[in-house]
C-alpha cells in the first residue's frame with residue numbers, strides 16, 4: 001500500500017530536509033528525491049541527476065536538489081471524497097475584473113496580443129501536508145502531480161496538465177496548451193474563435209522559438225481537446241530534433257511561453273509586473289527532473305498549484321486574455337480552475 005511512501009515523506013518534513021515528489025500522468029509509481037542537508041543550491045549541481053524548481057521570473061533564483069537519494073514507490077489509487085468545498089468566490093473579484101478590462105483596452109490598442117493574468121487566494125487548511133499530498137495523488141491520477149519542500153523556500157504542490165519540455169537523447173517534446181472550458185462529461189467541444197486564436201498563437205510562438213535554437217524536423221499535431229480534472233483545454237503536441245547538450249538553450253527559449261505569460265513576451269511581462277499586484281513566485285514557473293548530465297530531462301509548468309503555509313494554502317490561478325476576451329467569462333474560468341486544488345484541501 002501507500003504508507004511506506006507517506007511515512008518517508010512525513011519523516012523528511014519532520015527533519016526539514018529538501019525533497020521533491022513526482023507522480024507522472026497515468027503512472028502507478030511515485031518518485032521521491034531528497035537531499036541530506038538543508039543547503040539551497042542556487043546553481044546547477046555537479047551531480048548527474050538533479051531536480052529543478054524554477055520561478056516564473058528568470059531574474060529570481062531556482063532551487064536545485066541534487067539527487068543524492070531517490071526512491072520509487074508503487075502507488076495504489078484510492079477513491080477519495082472530491083466535492084468542491086464552499087469558498088468565497090467574491091474575494092478579489094472586482095480587482096480581477098478591473099485588471100482584465102484594463103488588459104482588454106490595452107490589447108485592443110497597443111502591440112500586446114495576449115497577456116495571462118492571474119490572482120491568488122489564501123484559504124484555511126486543516127489537513128496535514130502529508131494528508132494533502134495523499135489526497136492530491138488519489139484525486140488526479142491523470143495529472144502530473146508534484147510536491148516540493150525546501151526548509152528555506154517553503155512547500156508547494158500541484159497537479160499540472162502542461163509539459164514545458166521533455167528531452168530524450170536527441171528528441172525534444174513540448175506542447176501548446178491554451179483555451180479553457182468547463183468539462184461537462186463530453187470532450188467533443190466546439191472551440192470558439194478566441195480560444196482557437198489564443199492557442200494557435202502559443203503554437204506559432206513555440207515553433208518560432210524552436211527554429212531560432214536551430215532545432216530541426218519540427219512537427220506539430222492537430223489541436224485536440226484534453227481533459228484536466230473538471231476543465232478541458234486545447235492542446236497541440238510539438239516535437240523536434242535537437243542536441244541534448246544544449247538543454248538550457250531550449251529551456252530558456254521556451255520559458256515563459258505565451259500560455260502563461262503572453263505575447264510579445266516582453267510587453268506581456270511588463271504588463272504583468274506593473275498590474276498583477278503580487279509576485280507570482282513559483283506559480284507559472286516550472287519543475288522537473290534532469291538525468292544523466294542533461295541528456296534526459298522533463299519539465300512541467302507549475303499550474304493548478306498551491307503554496308502551503310501553517311494552516312493556510314494559497315491558490316494561484318490565471319487565464320489568457322486577448323482582445324476578444326470578456327472579463328466576466330475570464331473570471332468564471334479562473335474560478336473553475338481554482339476547483340482543481342480546492343478539491344484537495
Ligand SMILES: C=C(O[C@@H]1C=C(C(=O)O)C=C[C@H]1O)C(=O)O
Nearest residue numbers: 177178179180259317318319320
Ligand atoms: C495560467 C493557467 O493556465 C494556462 C492558461 C490557459 C488558458 O488561458 O486557457 C490554459 C492552460 C494553461 O496554459 C492556470 O491554470 O493558472
